Amino acid sequence: MNTKPVILHDPTSEATPTTRPRRPPPDSLDGKTVALFDIGKARAGEFLDHLEARLRARGVSTARFAKPTNAKPATTRLLGDIATGADAVVEALAD
Amino acid sequence: MSSVTPTATPTPHFVAVVKDDCETCQLIGPVLGEIAAAGHRLTVYWQDDGTFLDPALVVVDDRELVHSFRLGVETVPTLIRCDSENGPETRPSRRTDQPRAAGWIRSEWRALTGLPGLGDGLPRYRPGCGSLSVEPGVAEALQVRHGHTGIRARDIRLDPGADLVEACFDRGWTDGLPVVPPTPERVLRMLAGTRRNPGEIVGDVPPNLAPCTVEKVAINAVLAGCRPEYMPVVLTALEAALDPGFTLHGVTCSTCFSSPVVIVNGPIAKRIGMNAGLNALGQGNRANATIGRALNLVVRNVGGGRPGEIDRATLGSPGKVGFCFAEDETDGDWEPLSVSRGISAGRSAVTVFAGDGIQGVTDQKARTPGELTRSLAMALIAVGHPKLCEWAPAVLVLSPEHHAIYREAGWGRRRITGALHRALLRHGSDLVSGAGGVAEGMPLSRKDEKIPKFHPEALLVVRAGGPAGLFSAILAGWPGGRLLEESHPVTLEIDE
Numbered sequence: 086m087n088t089k090p091v092i093l094h095d096p097t098s099e100a101t102p103t104t105r106p107r108r109p110p111p112d113s114l115d116g117k118t119v120a121l122f123d124i125g126k127a128r129a130g131e132f133l134d135h136l137e138a139r140l141r142a143r144g145v146s147t148a149r150f151a152k153p154t155n156a157k158p159a160t161t162r163l164l165g166d167i168a169t170g171a172d173a174v175v176e177a178l179a180d
Numbered sequence: 181m182s183s184v185t186p187t188a189t190p191t192p193h194f195v196a197v198v199k200d201d202c203e204t205c206q207l208i209g210p211v212l213g214e215i216a217a218a219g220h221r222l223t224v225y226w227q228d229d230g231t232f233l234d235p236a237l238v239v240v241d242d243r244e245l246v247h248s249f250r251l252g253v254e255t256v257p258t259l260i261r262c263d264s265e266n267g268p269e270t271r272p273s274r275r276t277d278q279p280r281a282a283g284w285i286r287s288e289w290r291a292l293t294g295l296p297g298l299g300d301g302l303p304r305y306r307p308g309c310g311s312l313s314v315e316p317g318v319a320e321a322l323q324v325r326h327g328h329t330g331i332r333a334r335d336i337r338l339d340p341g342a343d344l345v346e347a348c349f350d351r352g353w354t355d356g357l358p359v360v361p362p363t364p365e366r367v368l369r370m371l372a373g374t375r376r377n378p379g380e381i382v383g384d385v386p387p388n389l390a391p392c393t394v395e396k397v398a399i400n401a402v403l404a405g406c407r408p409e410y411m412p413v414v415l416t417a418l419e420a421a422l423d424p425g426f427t428l429h430g431v432t433c434s435t436c437f438s439s440p441v442v443i444v445n446g447p448i449a450k451r452i453g454m455n456a457g458l459n460a461l462g463q464g465n466r467a468n469a470t471i472g473r474a475l476n477l478v479v480r481n482v483g484g485g486r487p488g489e490i491d492r493a494t495l496g497s498p499g500k501v502g503f504c505f506a507e508d509e510t511d512g513d514w515e516p517l518s519v520s521r522g523i524s525a526g527r528s529a530v531t532v533f534a535g536d537g538i539q540g541v542t543d544q545k546a547r548t549p550g551e552l553t554r555s556l557a558m559a560l561i562a563v564g565h566p567k568l569c570e571w572a573p574a575v576l577v578l579s580p581e582h583h584a585i586y587r588e589a590g591w592g593r594r595r596i597t598g599a600l601h602r603a604l605l606r607h608g609s610d611l612v613s614g615a616g617g618v619a620e621g622m623p624l625s626r627k628d629e630k631i632p633k634f635h636p637e638a639l640l641v642v643r644a645g646g647p648a649g650l651f652s653a654i655l656a657g658w659p660g661g662r663l664l665e666e667s668h669p670v671t672l673e674i675d676e
Binding site for chain 2: 087088089090091092093094095096097098099100154155156157158179
């Protein structure tokens with residue numbers, strides 16, 4: 086009886102993802118900036134305009150970000166700009 | 181004064197590798213006796229049956245083919261001169277650098293042995309036969325058992341007797357169908373299907389943007405069930421899908437139905453046995469079935485595009501397992517898709533299109549190009565939604581009988597495509613949101629326009645299918661391609 090192990094080769098990238106704890110959500114939006122992120126889906130701007138008006142009415146600062154098309158992922162630079170320029174983000178995902 | 185010990189000239193040690201099932205080996209049997217009789221040291225390795233050899237010879241059973249492999253023998257008979265006292269056995273690694281003669285070329289055997297009368301009376305030349313050590317399947321097994329495979333991918337070691345197919349399922353490597361377990365032998369065989377370096381990076385595969393080597397492509401091609409000769413197509417299809425213009429990330433992660441549809445043109449399609457005829461879009465042909473599957477398995481396993489995870493398809497489509505076919509180029513009047521997209525005639529190429537499943541179009545009554553064009557246009561209107569224009573691209577797969585209606589009227593690809601675009605100009609008032617009691621539709625601002633169903637480059641026409649049947653097929657495309665710069669088909673020549 087054959088006792089040698091059988092070998093298969095790994096078809097995956099063999100990458101191991103690193104997991105980081107999610108930043109806890111702010112207790113309050115007082116004094117915070119909320120990023121409003123338009124990923125390019127239809128009518129996202131309409132939705133975010135409405136949300137922005139509501140947030141500003143409550144005295145919350147907002148910052149608008151957008152990528153030109155929903156078909157392609159956001160660039161690392163854009164994600165970095167959002168991460169450093171705001172305390173929370175609302176992403177308008179779908180139409 | 182120092183003394184120098186003269187170095188003794190090494191005694192040549194000859195090694196011959198033969199097999200019984202080879203007429204040339206049988207022919208040179210007496211020659212081996214002549215070499216031994218001349219005082220040369222000679223060891224004869226036999227691969228299948230040594231009873232045909234002179235019993236006076238020093239013979240070694242090499243049915244395991246280990247010696248043949250280590251000597252790098254590709255042809256029998258092969259005569260090798262080893263300038264080593266102990267012969268070739270002290271050298272465990274595979275080598276082919278010793279002087280040797282393969283087959284029977286009398287002058288070469290005489291030069292190698294220094295015996296001018298060797299083989300007198302025999303023909304001057306007889307070709308040899310293939311060594312059993314290089315037979316398909318055997319060569320890779322010997323490489324794995326006795327050599328270094330060079331495969332860099334991680335080894336997964338399983339207990340002997342383990343169910344390998346289930347092991348692949350357990351590790352999440354499959355698309356839901358069983359896969360071919362990627363053993364080292366199979367991976368080596370697959371890599372032999374390309375001249376490219378196994379370590380070469382083909383590109384970064386989304387969504388994880390993981391670097392993908394030729395070797396990883398080969399492993400996934402094994403899983404998919406490809407034959408080695410499909411590798412150039414699989415590699416080119418992947419390169420095309422990784423072109424930024426194709427937007428593979430979006431195609432993979434979208435809620436829509438699409439995945440890469442691979443359309444193959446040129447001589448390679450026939451050479452690897454692809455189907456462009458009967459049931460071209462269906463099952464039953466290994467190349468059609470596995471090439472597209474290999475591409476999708478690369479996206480799954482290397483890129484991490486798994487359904488229900490980052491692949492967010494609402495419904496998906498059967499084509500997401502794999503969708504690949506060849507264009508029928510048997511009609512010399514038809515301009516192949518690849519040529520229409522800039523590839524030289526006679527060259528092999530791959531076009532990737534982000535497509536859904538198949539919508540059949542039946543028209544058995546049209547007899548003129550005009551009738552057929554209007555009819556096909558009616559069906560094409562349904563792509564995406566009948567009230568959405570400039571939304572999703574499409575491929576029209578024109579069957580030979582439908583194409584014949586055009587061909588007999590002298591219409592070629594460009595005229596057909598142009599006529600379809602004209603027939604697909606729609607009145608905005610019929611399309612705007614709310615028209616016909618349907619909320620879906622174009623913006624009200626376009627109600628007075630004539631709106632083309634497709635952008636100019638967004639309708640591809642391909643000829644394929646069996647000889648009988650007034651049926652064509654529409655492959656609707658990914659709406660992410662509603663703007664050409666967002667996603668568009670990509671055509672690349674195959675480096676064969």
